[in-house]
Amino acid sequence: MKPDVTSDLTIDPKLDAKIPAGPLAEKWDRHRFDIKLVNPANKKKFEIIVVGTGLAGASAAASLAELGYPVKNFCIQDSPRRAHSIAAQGGINAAKNYANDGDSIRRLFYDTVKGGDFRAREANVYRLAQLSNHIIDHCVSQGIPFARDYGGFLDNRSFGGAQVSRTFYAKGQTGQQLLLGAYGALMRQVAGGMVTLFQRREMMELVVEDGRARGIVTRNLITGEMETHTAHAVVLATGGYGNVFYLSTNAMASNVTAAFRAYKSGAYFANPCFTQIHPTCIPVHGTFQSKLTLMSESLRNDGRVWVPKKPGDNRKPKDIPESERDYYLEAKYPSFGNLVPRDVASRNAKDQCDMDKGVGETRLAVYLDFADAIKRHGEGAIAGKYGNLFQMYEKITGENPYQTPMMIYPAVHYTMGGLWVDYNLMSTIPGLFVLGEANFSDHGANRLGASALMQGLADGYFVIPYTIGGYLAGASFGKTHTGSEAFKTAVNVAEQRVQKLMQVNGRRTVADFHRTLGGILWDHCGMARNEEGLTKAKGMVANLRKEFWEDVYVPGNAADFNQSLENAGRVADFLEFGELMIDDALARRESCGCHFNTAFQTEDNEALRDDENFCHVAAWEYAGDERSPLFHKEPLTFENVALTQRSYK
Amino acid sequence: MTAKTINLTLKVWRQGRGEPIGRLETCRAENISKDMSFLEMIDVVNEQLTKDHQEPIAFDHDCREGICGMCGAVVNGRPHGHERETTLCQLHMRHFSDGDTIVIEPWRARAFPVIKDLVVDRSALDQIIQAGGYISVNTGGAPDANSLPIPKDTADAAFVPAACIGCGACVAACPNASAMLFVGAKVSQLSLLPQGRPEAAKRVSSMVRKMDELGFGNCSNETECEAECPKGISIIQIARMNREFFKARFS
Structure with a gap:
């Protein structure tokens, strides 16, 4: 039976987003004032579990530990530094307006809401834009080597869906550098004894007792043993589910299990069909292929997307004269050109290939051509901006993108859907918080480039440290232990x-x-x-x-x-x-x-x-x-x- | 036109969990496309082993785009194989020939005990970072990012060692199993930047002490680490760490 999705009867009181009252720009400020605080001396009595050590998880674990909460932090890899945030290439947005090109918190907010095709919450997105500037400040103080200009100030570049230059970057390794910053902060708290680290652990079950999230069951991936951990709150920062498609740009271990187990324990799952297909990836080349590799969207700053005008054209790119090339994005979207948002760029690439204008052996690819940019700025300048990406492309395909256009095709990259959370990032299970890609909150039906790093770090560094206190201070907790019925049942289910x-x-x-x-x-x-x-x-x-x-x-x-x-x-x-x-x-x-x-x-x-x-x-x-x-x-x-x-x- | 697929003989280190020592076992890798990565080749072998009801080869891997640092094995005696500045996941089979025999072993170092087959425990590298591989700043009161101009050359120089992926190939390559390149990379990044100066002396002393404690060897300038580093990090970073270390001693 199909649910009647247009009736108002389907509105559930559990889905109260708890958006603070007041004008948009004041909501977060007012809310921070209204949230109950936990007495500093009492923080040590509240144990917090953080699952995941990517940008959201590591920043949350470190920041909560800095406040004095004892934290247990879990990851599936051998080290927290491996989390897949590390692979983010292009950059992180912030409304600093350092470029003096008309940017503002309101513009970043507007671009993000519009980019998400008006399917995200205004209040969350505005808060994200407000916090974006603090992230850059904090990351610089951590020693992250962002790109700088000759005056020593931070450099910016442009990304899709925006007409201002607001993306901060560290070559093509921005995610790596930001993650290593958060990882450093986390390691400092491990050394200080505030965070206990559990590597090579997979969350198997969430434990809910008296209606509250009180712990997790993990499988020790080395010994196979089931282990139990209690807490006063559980924070999931377990990333997205793009690997449901088998081939995606996600790391091999990225999965939906932790989020799905939480869903089965009562957390609502929001907008699961919202999956971002990223337009610039290296095309598929064989059935043995295990994953797809992204080429940063920043390449669209200088690369021009084209296909042959004539369907079925088999000539090599260099043999196709300018007049027989279709720069379809520039023609169709003159004001944004090659920098249209990801969903639009991907769909257009698919349309071209459906018209048999695709290129390469599989005919499921379009060209991304740097010839003009190289002519204009020289090979050295292009290498300075994208050197590592060009090198990666050549390693994988065996072709030199300085000499012949890259071939790209869309691939599954990011999931906007995720566990439903309110303004405090709490799910429908009290005490279960969800951060980063694992929640659904800020990107609506399409995420703009360089916004994932922003959201992960905003959630971890600047939202959860406040909102979790409000929950802990306002809740009354019964005693729990790993031998309780709820824990026994959860272990049993996992085994x-x-x-x-x-x-x-x-x-x-x-x-x-x-x-x-x-x-x-x-x-x-x-x-x-x-x-x-x-x-x-x-x-x-x-x-x-x-x-x-x-x-x-x-x-x-x-x-x-x-x-x-x-x-x-x-x-x-x-x-x-x-x-x-x-x-x-x-x-x-x-x-x-x-x-x-x-x-x-x-x-x-x-x-x-x-x-x-x-x-x-x-x-x-x-x-x-x-x-x-x-x-x-x-x-x-x-x-x-x-x-x-x-x-x- | 050369053939698109090749056939190989693999000699792979197999060691069960808890076994004190393993052994090289031989298996075939048939019809391997030259477009595959080395890890995809192991995937194909593992699919076959599974179908034959044998245990697949355990190996660490994750991002498969050369940035997470999770993968790595010694291939024909060289960490991450023979291609320069390449992680194992980015090593493609077009660099091998039909009929080759390939020997695949785990990282070998006292500080990296084998867990199973090609999987080793590298948590010692995390422990070194815990000893000071960060800038002690709490979330909150950072000043505006542009209030501290940093010359482009300095920022670029700090970026070079910051590219370390923590894979441990430098340790595996070193005859002394030293982690000097890994430590040197982090020490260099943070000591070059003005934000990292206040703790520079404490950091280098503490990280080097921790490295020694964990059973890593010393540096005897073999430069094998530099040759095998998938991110091309140079022993200049070790030299800079040594300077920082002496400065810390004599200041």
């Missing part, structure tokens, strides 16, 4: 799932199922969707899940370092989560940002929103394995911006 995976003893490998699932979702729940395809995909995913539990083979044993078993658990969750994505895509009968339903488009083939019926956050509640998830909605109200048809022409 049984592992046993079940080991016992199937079928014939197909985990990777085989994962690849198949990814293919279904890419074809039917990717850059373009429609009801027919989604309905078909829903059945296919359900069948695949059934086959998985009958025919998967997991080698080795459970009480050991067993990477096949780790993957099997993650893929099992992806197989359930994939269906939730499809349900969400089916329910949102409009197009917005990344969610392009072919039945809803403008005459120019742009996304056509339906603000009357779909100006809301879709939040899904788990209702049991045999039942469809329950739909709830949080209406979005816009008091400070006018909802317009997004135009980048």
Whole structure:
């Protein structure tokens, strides 16, 4: 049965976003004043679990420890420094207006809300824009080597969806440098005894007791043992679920498991169908391929996107004269040109390839050409800006982008959807907070470039340290211990799932199922969707899940370092989560940002929103394995911006 | 036109968890596309091992784009293989020939005990950073970012060692299993920047002491670390650390 998503009966009182009253620019200030404080001497009595050590997790763990809270911090890798934030290339936005080009907090706010196609909360986004400037200040004080100009001041560059230059960067390794800054702060707190670090641990279950999040069950990935940890609050900063598509730009271990376990424990999952497909990635080249590699969007500052005008043109790029090239983004969007937002750039690349104007061996690629920029600025200047990216491209493809245009194609990159949180970043489970990519809060239906680093660090350094105090000071906690019924049940559930995976003893490998699932979702729940395809995909995913539990083979044993078993658990969750994505895509009968339903488009083939019926956050509640998830909605109200048809022409 | 696929013989270090010593075992890697990365080649081998109901080869990896520092193995005697400035995940099979035999071993160092097969425990590197590889600043009161101009040359020079990915190849390459390049990189980055100066003396002393405690060897200027560093970090950073170390001693 389909949920009636337009009725107001679906509005759930649990979905109170707790947006502070008052004018937009004063909300955060007022809220900080209204939040209850925890007496400094009492902070040591409140234990906090932080799962994840990326930008959001590491910054949260370090900042909370600085305040005096004892923190337990968990990561799946061998070291917190490996978290996938490390791979972010291009930069981090802030409304500093150092370029004197008309930027302001309000403009960053507006660009982000518009870029998200008006499907994010105004108050959250405004706060994000306000905090953006503090992030840059703090990161410089940590010794992050941002790019500078000859006067010694910080340099900026432009990113998609903005007409000002507000992106701070450290060559093509901004994420690495920011993460190592947060990691340094975290290591300082480990040395000081305020943070206890648990590496090579995977969160298997969230423990909810008396309606509050009180701990987690983790699997020690070296020994296979289940371990239990209590706390007064649990913070998830476990990243996005892009790997549900099998091929994505995410790291191999990125997964939905922690968030999905929280969903199954009662946290609502918001907008799961909002997946960002990034326009500039190295194209797919074979079935053995394990992941896709992003080429930073900053390349679109100097690179020009084109395809041959004639469909099926097989000539080498250098043999195609200027007059027979179609610089389609520049032609179609004269004011933003190659710097249109990611969803628009991706969809246009797909359209060109659908018209058989794609290039390269697979014909699923477009050119990104630096010839003009090299002619204008010289090879040295281009190498200075993008050297490491060009080198990476050459390593992977064996082609030299200084001499021949890069070939790029869209790939799954980021997930705007995530666990639903209120203004305090708390989920529908009291005491469970969700930060960074793992929550849904700030990017609406499309994230602008250089905004993920901003959000992760804003959440971790500057939001959670305040809002968690408000929760802890206002709650009364019963005693809990790892031997309680709730913990025993959670351990039992986790152990049984592992046993079940080991016992199937079928014939197909985990990777085989994962690849198949990814293919279904890419074809039917990717850059373009429609009801027919989604309905078909829903059945296919359900069948695949059934086959998985009958025919998967997991080698080795459970009480050991067993990477096949780790993957099997993650893929099992992806197989359930994939269906939730499809349900969400089916329910949102409009197009917005990344969610392009072919039945809803403008005459120019742009996304056509339906603000009357779909100006809301879709939040899904788990209702049991045999039942469809329950739909709830949080209406979005816009008091400070006018909802317009997004135009980048 | 050369063939697009190659066949290889692998001699891979296999060591179960808790086993004091492992052994090289031979297996075949068939129909390997030259466009694959080295890790994708291991994926293919592992798929086959799994189908044959044998245990796949355990190996660390994550981002597969050369930045997380999680992957790494000694390939034919060289950490991350023979290509310069390349992590194992960015080493492509087009650099190998049909019929090659490839020997794959874990990082070998007293401070990096083997967990299983090619997976080692590198938490010693985290412990070195805990000894002072940061600037002690709490979240909150930082001044405006542009209130402290830093000459471009200085900022660029600090960026070079900051590119370290903490993979541990320098330790694996060194005959003494020294972590001097790793420590030198962090010490250099922070001592070059004005923000890092207040703690410079304390930092270098504490990090070097910790490195010694953890069982890493000393530097005897073999420069193997520089040759194998996937990020091209030079022993200049070790020299700068040594200068900082002496300054700290005599000040």
